[in-house]
Amino acid sequence: MKLLIEHAAIVASATAAIIENGYIVTNGSYIEKIGSGEWQDAKDRFDQVIDAGGCVVMPGLINTHGHAAMALLRGYADDLPLQEWLQNKIWPLEDQLTAEDIYVGTQLGILEMLKSGTTCFTDMYFFEEQVALAVEQSGMRAVLSRGLIGFGEKGESAKQEAVEFVGKYEGYANGRIRTMLGPHAPYTCPPEYLRGIAELSKELQVPIQIHLSETRKEVADCLQQYGKTPIQLVKEVGLLDRPVIGAHCVHVTDEDLDIIAACGMAIAHNPNSNLKLGSGIAPLTKMLERGIVVGLGTDGAASNNRLDMFEEMRMAAMIHKGLLENPLAISASTALHLATKGGADALFLGNSLGTLTVGSLADFIIVDFQKPHLQPRHDILAHLVYAAAAGDVRDVIIDGRVVIQNKACLTLDETQIFKQANQIVDRLLQRQ
Numbered sequence: 001m002k003l004l005i006e007h008a009a010i011v012a013s014a015t016a017a018i019i020e021n022g023y024i025v026t027n028g029s030y031i032e033k034i035g036s037g038e039w040q041d042a043k044d045r046f047d048q049v050i051d052a053g054g055c056v057v058m059p060g061l062i063n064t065h066g067h068a069a070m071a072l073l074r075g076y077a078d079d080l081p082l083q084e085w086l087q088n089k090i091w092p093l094e095d096q097l098t099a100e101d102i103y104v105g106t107q108l109g110i111l112e113m114l115k116s117g118t119t120c121f122t123d124m125y126f127f128e129e130q131v132a133l134a135v136e137q138s139g140m141r142a143v144l145s146r147g148l149i150g151f152g153e154k155g156e157s158a159k160q161e162a163v164e165f166v167g168k169y170e171g172y173a174n175g176r177i178r179t180m181l182g183p184h185a186p187y188t189c190p191p192e193y194l195r196g197i198a199e200l201s202k203e204l205q206v207p208i209q210i211h212l213s214e215t216r217k218e219v220a221d222c223l224q225q226y227g228k229t230p231i232q233l234v235k236e237v238g239l240l241d242r243p244v245i246g247a248h249c250v251h252v253t254d255e256d257l258d259i260i261a262a263c264g265m266a267i268a269h270n271p272n273s274n275l276k277l278g279s280g281i282a283p284l285t286k287m288l289e290r291g292i293v294v295g296l297g298t299d300g301a302a303s304n305n306r307l308d309m310f311e312e313m314r315m316a317a318m319i320h321k322g323l324l325e326n327p328l329a330i331s332a333s334t335a336l337h338l339a340t341k342g343g344a345d346a347l348f349l350g351n352s353l354g355t356l357t358v359g360s361l362a363d364f365i366i367v368d369f370q371k372p373h374l375q376p377r378h379d380i381l382a383h384l385v386y387a388a389a390a391g392d393v394r395d396v397i398i399d400g401r402v403v404i405q406n407k408a409c410l411t412l413d414e415t416q417i418f419k420q421a422n423q424i425v426d427r428l429l430q431r432q
C-alpha cells in the first residue's frame with residue numbers, strides 16, 4: 001500500500017517547525033517521504049491520494065493505559081471511590097463477562113479511540129485473546145496484557161495464560177500487536193508473585209504494566225502491611241530492574257519519584273480517571289523535572305467516561321496550570337509531546353513511533369481545521385491542545401493503512417457493535 005497525503009499543515013512532532021502545504025508519502029507500514037510544496041511526480045503509483053487541504057496532520061495519539069472492553073461498563077457505576085467502585089460494582093459485573101462480551105466491548109472501545117484520533121492503545125484485561133482479535137480486525141495498533149490478580153490457584157493459571165498470550169501475540173498482526181505482562185497492582189499481587197513476574201519478564205523479554213500508588217488509601221494500606229510505599233515495594237521485589245510502565249502514580253513521595261527516575265520506570269498519567277474517582281492529581285511537573293518518561297492515558301471508560309485522548313491532553317495541560325497557579329506549568333507543546341512521543345517512549349516503542357519522520361511507522365491523523373473553534377490559525381499547536389476535539393478528526397492512518405476515512409470507520413461495523421453492546425448490557429442487568 002502506498003499513500004500520498006498532500007496540501008496539509010504537518011506537525012511532525014511537538015517541537016518541530018510546522019510544515020506548511022506539506023506532503024507525506026507512505027510505503028507499506030512506514031513513512032517514506034515528508035516535504036513541503038506541490039507533489040511534482042506522477043500520482044498514479046499511489047493506491048490512494050488524500051487531499052488534506054485545510055487540515056493538520058499530526059502523529060496519532062497514544063493511549064498508554066486502559067481496559068478497552070470496559071466501554072461496556074460506561075455509566076454503570078459513577079461517583080464512587082476506587083475501592084468501593086472496584087469491589088462492589090465493577091468486579092462482580094466483570095465476573096459475568098464472557099469471551100464474546102469482551103470482544104464486543106473491545107470493538108466499541110477501539111471504535112471510540114479510532115474516531116478520536118488514537119492510533120495505539122494499551123490494554124490490561126482478561127479474555128485478552130479476544131482483545132487481540134478485535135485489534136487485528138480493526139487495524140488498530142496496541143500493546144496488550146492479560147491482567148493478573150496474584151492470589152492462589154487463579155493467580156497461577158492466569159500467569160500461565162499470560163505466558164501463552166505473549167508467546168502467541170508478540171509481534172502479531174504485522175507487528176501491530178505488542179505484548180506486556182500485566183500484574184494488576186501491589187494490593188492484588190503479593191510480593192512473591194511480583195518477584196515471579198519480574199523473572200518472567202526477563203525470560204520472555206517483554207515489559208510490565210501495573211497500577212501503582214493510585215489512591216491515598218492504597219499507599220497507607222501498603223505502608224501498614226509491608227512498611228513500604230508501593231514504589232519501594234516494586235523496587236524491592238526486582239520489578240523495576242525490568243522495563244515497567246506504572247499507571248497513575250498519584251500519591252508518590254519525592255523519594256518515590258527519585259526511585260522511579262533512577263530505575264527508568266515510565267508512568268501513564270490518567271488525569272480524567274484520577275479526577276473522576278476522586279483519587280487526586282499526580283505530580284506531573286515533578287515527574288518531568290526529574291526526566292521521567294510520561295505518557296497519557298484514559299484508563300477504562302467506566303472511570304473516565306470517555307476514551308478520548310484530546311480530552312486527556314487538554315486536561316493534562318489545564319489541571320496542572322490551575323493546581324500550581326502557573327500557566328507555564330504544562331505548555332501546549334509539552335501536552336502534545338506527552339500524548340504522542342512521550343506515550344511511545346513510555347511503551348518502549350519510541351524508536352519507531354510517536355513522531356512523523358522518514359522511516360518511522362505510518363501512524364498519523366488528519367484533523368479538519370475548517371471549524372469555527374479552530375479559526376483563525378494563530379498557533380496550530382496550541383489549537384490542537386486547547387481548542388481541538390475528538391470530532392475534528394477526519395482521517396486516521398495506522399501502519400500505512402486508512403482506517404478512518406471522512407469520519408467513517410472502514411474496518412468495524414458501528415451499527416452492529418452498538419446493537420450488540422446494548423444486548424450485552426441488557427443481559428448483564430437482567431433487563432431482558
Ligand SMILES: N[C@@H](CCSC[C@H]1O[C@@H](n2cnc3c(=O)[nH]cnc32)[C@H](O)[C@@H]1O)C(=O)O
Binds near residue numbers: 126147148273299
Ligand atoms: N479480574 C481479572 C484480571 C484483572 S484485569 C484488570 C482489572 O483492572 C481493573 N481496573 C480498571 N481501572 C482500574 C484502576 O484505575 N485501578 C485499579 N484497577 C482498575 C479492571 O476493572 C480489571 O478488573 C481476572 O479475571 O483475572
Ligand SMILES: [Zn+2]
Binds near residue numbers: 299300
Ligand atoms: Zn486501570
